[in-house]
Amino acid sequence: MSHLARVALVVVLSLAFILVELSSGRPAFGDAKLPPEDQPPATAPPRPTPTPAPTATATPVRVPASARVPILMYHYISEPPPGADRYRIDLSVTPQDFERQLQYLAENGYTTISLYDLYAHLTLGRSLPPKPVVLTFDDGYRDHYEHAFPLLRKYGMRGTFFITTDFINFGNPNHLTWEMVKEMSAAGMDIESHARTHRDLRNRDFQFLVWEILGPIEQITAHTGKRPRFFCYPSGRYDAAVIRMLRSVHTWAAVTTEHGSVHTLANAMTWRRIRVHGRASLERFAAAVRSASGD
Numbered sequence: 001m002s003h004l005a006r007v008a009l010v011v012v013l014s015l016a017f018i019l020v021e022l023s024s025g026r027p028a029f030g031d032a033k034l035p036p037e038d039q040p041p042a043t044a045p046p047r048p049t050p051t052p053a054p055t056a057t058a059t060p061v062r063v064p065a066s067a068r069v070p071i072l073m074y075h076y077i078s079e080p081p082p083g084a085d086r087y088r089i090d091l092s093v094t095p096q097d098f099e100r101q102l103q104y105l106a107e108n109g110y111t112t113i114s115l116y117d118l119y120a121h122l123t124l125g126r127s128l129p130p131k132p133v134v135l136t137f138d139d140g141y142r143d144h145y146e147h148a149f150p151l152l153r154k155y156g157m158r159g160t161f162f163i164t165t166d167f168i169n170f171g172n173p174n175h176l177t178w179e180m181v182k183e184m185s186a187a188g189m190d191i192e193s194h195a196r197t198h199r200d201l202r203n204r205d206f207q208f209l210v211w212e213i214l215g216p217i218e219q220i221t222a223h224t225g226k227r228p229r230f231f232c233y234p235s236g237r238y239d240a241a242v243i244r245m246l247r248s249v250h251t252w253a254a255v256t257t258e259h260g261s262v263h264t265l266a267n268a269m270t271w272r273r274i275r276v277h278g279r280a281s282l283e284r285f286a287a288a289v290r291s292a293s294g295d
Contacts, residue, residue, distance in 0.1 A: 070292035162194035162232035
């Protein structure tokens with residue numbers, strides 16, 4: 001067979017193979033595929049565009065302009081001694097009367113709060129219970145530990161004790177000791193300053209005020225581990241220089257002996273209180289608390 005005839009035969013056989021493969025429905029060259037690098041990119045199904053979630057907006061806290069809270073003012077929680085004058089009698093609430101007063105508060109829905117709670121309410125808008133009341137005790141008498149403290153714990157109440165530190169430093173038997181102060185503080189009572197010596201602070205020079213105001217802050221902090229932020233003016237007396245000194249040592253508020261129960265940040269250095277009189281009936285006490293609360 002000539003060379004030309006052999007070429008013609010190969011062409012005829014190739015065409016016949018292709019026709020057979022096409023008629024069978026199979027690819028003419030098997031399952032050959034493009035290499036991976038030459039494959040067309042896969043087209044992912046379209047995804048819906050996510051709807052952005054609404055941004056949460058915090059509700060602004062409403063800070064009240066004022067708060068009507070009775071700050072009750074106690075001195076002695078004991079029987080007045082024989083021959084006591086009318087001032088001592090008026091300052092003395094017997095343990096029995098004091099317990100009846102606590103019972104009245106508990107049974108009538110009042111909740112004791114601290115001056116810290118009151119200040120946080122006015123500065124941060126922190127809520128207070130429906131019928132708040134603050135119990136304060138001036139001068140740091142021994143009967144505060146012997147009578148007031150156990151009764152407050154019995155009724156699950158909180159007290160604020162304004163102590164005069166030199167009465168403690170010099171071991172006055174009618175006043176608290178530092179061990180008593182530490183125990184009361186550890187139990188949740190607030191220990192605040194009533195100055196160093198209880199002397200009149202008006203018309204005093206700078207060094208005197210530093211001695212009377214800064215010293216007790218340092219001592220209370222050292223003994224309790226808690227920095228006092230509130231002050232009680234000795235005998236309720238103060239002047240502009242005293243207020244400036246208190247502010248310079250970062251005192252948040254101070255209480256007076258003046259009558260009243262509406263408190264603001266503007267008058268934080270002169271918050272008023274409600275005096276609890278010795279020998280007053282329970283009815284008189286209840287009426288004073290209701291009136292001061294606005295009930």
